[in-house]
Amino acid sequence: MDSLSIDEKLSRIEPTINDPAFLENRGLSNEVGYYIFDYSPKDEMKVRDEIKHLETKINSNENYPFKIVVFDLYEIIIDILKDKGYLEKIFDFEKKKGRDFTKKAIVTLLKLDSNANLIVNYIIERTPDNCVVFLTGVGKAFPILRSHNVLNNLHQHLDKVPVVLFFPGKYSGTDLVLFDTLEGSNYYRAFSLIH
Numbered sequence: 001m002d003s004l005s006i007d008e009k010l011s012r013i014e015p016t017i018n019d020p021a022f023l024e025n026r027g028l029s030n031e032v033g034y035y036i037f038d039y040s041p042k043d044e045m046k047v048r049d050e051i052k053h054l055e056t057k058i059n060s061n062e063n064y065p066f067k068i069v070v071f072d073l074y075e076i077i078i079d080i081l082k083d084k085g086y087l088e089k090i091f092d093f094e095k096k097k098g099r100d101f102t103k104k105a106i107v108t109l110l111k112l113d114s115n116a117n118l119i120v121n122y123i124i125e126r127t128p129d130n131c132v133v134f135l136t137g138v139g140k141a142f143p144i145l146r147s148h149n150v151l152n153n154l155h156q157h158l159d160k161v162p163v164v165l166f167f168p169g170k171y172s173g174t175d176l177v178l179f180d181t182l183e184g185s186n187y188y189r190a191f192s193l194i195h
Helices: 006-011 013-017 041-059 073-083 087-097 099-109 118-125 147-157
Strands: 034-039 067-072 131-136 163-171 175-178
Touching: 006 013, 006 034, 006 041, 013 041, 034 041, 034 147, 041 067, 041 131, 041 163, 067 073, 073 087, 073 099, 073 118, 087 099, 118 147, 147 163, 147 175
Parallel strands: 034 163, 067 131, 131 163
Antiparallel strands: 163 175
């Protein structure tokens, strides 16, 4: 159980991401900096508000040596489906074929199980130098998208900037447990953002 309250954890994000070691994109063992900010799902709105606050504060102040780029995983899915002209078709799929069929169709369309993962490519193509990437929308994107799949694929291709995944659940350092209840998914390459 976390000994820090959500307000204490949120208050530590800015000093942590402003630390030169963090900005050099190196984690504890000098690996590429991938981090997880885990929190109780009941604190979702507080976390969203803080992300918006930090994005506005940092991106409007030229004294920061970086910008924050926020990618909402759910919004990326919607953008890709719209761009490919499939959004309305997905609604029809769900009515006619059910949720499971629709989920599988979206996973196939987005190539989530391949190296050509459209979500990963979307993020890479829109990530400038000198930024910190915030990944959000994990809960909204479930069950279509599993965060460990995104991190594993992104880790192979994006190594120029630090990445922070905001995760509504628990991260033990080896397991991601979404909503504090769903079976954990092994993920070993990220560090807890706040200790």
